Amino acid sequence: MLHTDTTQAQVGGSEVSSEPLNAFPGVDEPYACQDRSIGVLFYHSKQSFFFPYHYLQSIDYSATRVALEFPGEIVVITGRGLHGLYVGLARQTVWRVVEQGERGSAAATCIARIRRIPKTNAAQPEPRPELGPELGPELGPELGPAPG
Numbered sequence: 001m002l003h004t005d006t007t008q009a010q011v012g013g014s015e016v017s018s019e020p021l022n023a024f025p026g027v028d029e030p031y032a033c034q035d036r037s038i039g040v041l042f043y044h045s046k047q048s049f050f051f052p053y054h055y056l057q058s059i060d061y062s063a064t065r066v067a068l069e070f071p072g073e074i075v076v077i078t079g080r081g082l083h084g085l086y087v088g089l090a091r092q093t094v095w096r097v098v099e100q101g102e103r104g105s106a107a108a109t110c111i112a113r114i115r116r117i118p119k120t121n122a123a124q125p126e127p128r129p130e131l132g133p134e135l136g137p138e139l140g141p142e143l144g145p146a147p148g
Contacts, residue, residue, distance in 0.1 A: 024043075024048075025043055025096060025098050026098075027098055027099075027100045027101070029098065030079070030098055030100055030107070030109050030110065030111040031084075031085050031088065031094050031096060031097045031098065031109075031111070032095055033093040034093060034095050036093065037092055037093055037095035038052055038053060039051055039052035039054075039095070040053070040089070040094055040095060040096070040097060041095065041096045042075060042099075042114050043096065043114075044099045044114045044115075044116075045099065051070050051075070053092045055070045056068060056069070056089075056092075057071065059086065059089055059090055061082070061086040063082070064078055064079065064080055064082065065077070065078050066082050066086050066089065071119075072118065073116050073118055073119060074116075074117045075115070075117075076113075076114070077097060077111055077113070077114050078111075078113045078115075079100070079110045079111040079112040079113070080109070080110050081107075081108045081109035081110060082111075084109060085097070085109070097111060097114065098111060099111055099113060100112065101113070
């Protein structure tokens, strides 16, 4: 059941509501869903980051890993029992993912680690000297050898 008690406060001349949903989450619940979410809040230790779903390019799933590709980064979630998380992410209903570390090790679903990997650290394609420096390695093997 959703707790709806709120506390009102004045901050900078405007009223701010302090709802339980706005509190920093505990590690008891590895992820949370709602009918439709605009994006995902990722909680990693005492830090958090957010990605909107409209930037999500792909999701890769295995039994112990879910990788979400966004334009500048890849978010890798490792743990166990991740199929429900994967389905919720694909349906865009997951709005919060919490890293549990070793504390969630007894649960059926455990998010052991969340990592952000910048795409700039991804492996670069092999250089192709036959294409010349002005063409670069991104052209790929279908071009064949450079005219001579």
